[in-house]
Amino acid sequence: MSTLTTNDSAVLHALFDAESSPSSAIQIDSTLPPFPANIQITPEDHESLGNRETSIIKSLQTDNVSQETIHSAITALDALIEDNPTYPPAYANRAQALRMLVDKESSLSEKLELKTGDAMFTDPANTPTVSRLFADLGQAINLSTPVSPADPVSPVQARILADAHTHRGYLLLKAARARRDSKAQGVGQLWELGSDQLEEMASRDFFLGGRYGNKIAQQMAVQTNPYAKMCGAIVKEAMRKETVG
Template sequence: MTSIATARPSLTSNDSAVLQALFDAESSPSSGVTINSSLTSWPTSLNISETDLASLKQRETDIIRRLQSDKSPSEDTLKSALSDFDSLITKHPTYPSAYTNRAQTLRLLVDLIYNTTEANPADTELADAALFAPQTSQLCSRIFADLGQAITLATPASPADAVSTAQARLLADAHTHRGYLLLKAARAKKGLVGGDETGPERLRELSADQLEEMASRDFFFGGRYGNKVAQQLAVQTNPYAKMCGAIVKEAMRKEMEGDEKK
């Protein structure tokens, strides 16, 4: 990507600063988040005691280890893990981490179901379409619901409030995960990997541009809470950055054409 500092057209210092902020992921306001490692893992409003937290972490670890023990977990293994996460969440509905882990387990199940029903699962475009195929749309809806609930539970009441290390990590991962899915949905809407009838029903009425803008917002927050990949994706999907980029490129092209005619 062309650096603003090398642009040929003359820009005011303010324009340059604005454009640099749009194009440079490192200038995103991640510094606006205060991470305080001395805070308890989760806000007191979630009513998760330290005793309960230790037990919940151990139960999560046990479920995840069972999944990781098998290089290619079977459908039965995945469904068993999902059942365990369901039980955990039923007993502790305010525990954010369980929702993100259940969402990831659902992702594995979606891929498994799709790959066993498609003739060429190795095809990149087909693999991208897995989350938005008719046979997996309900599971996809559950993934979005779980990521949304995790974000709701972990997000501080005020943007100015400090967050714990665990909160920041979860919010970075959950926003980035959801942004990635929304970006896939935008691609599907454009007809690259699917069609208008793919994905969760609540997303079908949205245009590809709307989905991409939603993805950009999630990437922004993912980057704000510390995910470096999300910072880069936020820049790439930011509609204002793309618009300004097109304007700058056109101005540079005209400037260079003018120089050649002299």
């Protein structure tokens, strides 16, 4: 018979079972307008902006997209945001385009100069773009987050929050690993944080991404959860001692 209390069993279940993610606590209401009440975008405007945004994004959905095309898409998204500064999807999509640009430039740089490590966080030339990328993800999240965690969200809100939190969590985890493994001297505010702190921040974003419905984020939240990792290490050590004994 198990000697665990009901509370202990519930805690362990929540730590190790991705399916127990509290995404069920989020109420998604399809009758709500796409964005929070403080964002004055009508359904008609949303449709028009969505069509404009889609035409921009389509230019990036090709194999081996060029740097010039990425720059053009970012410029077009800049104009869209300037015209509609409270439209959350534009920030999330510009963040995607900025990441594509950094990945493209870093890949070319590594081929030409044989650089090692993660150039996204170790190459000073990438610092302004990476900072802008994180700022865009933060703005998409801020504009889409409900006033109260208990407030229901629209399907559009849930999707933006799931994607933006997951994207930011992935980048923070990437930064944590670069911080831990790279011999290069990194730059920027992220590099001022320790790898454990960056990984905890990533875990928090994965938790929220999963909470809003991203299945990959739910799995990553469990893998990066510091308490789950600590419990796993304790169990592993106990099993090792039992085997040795």
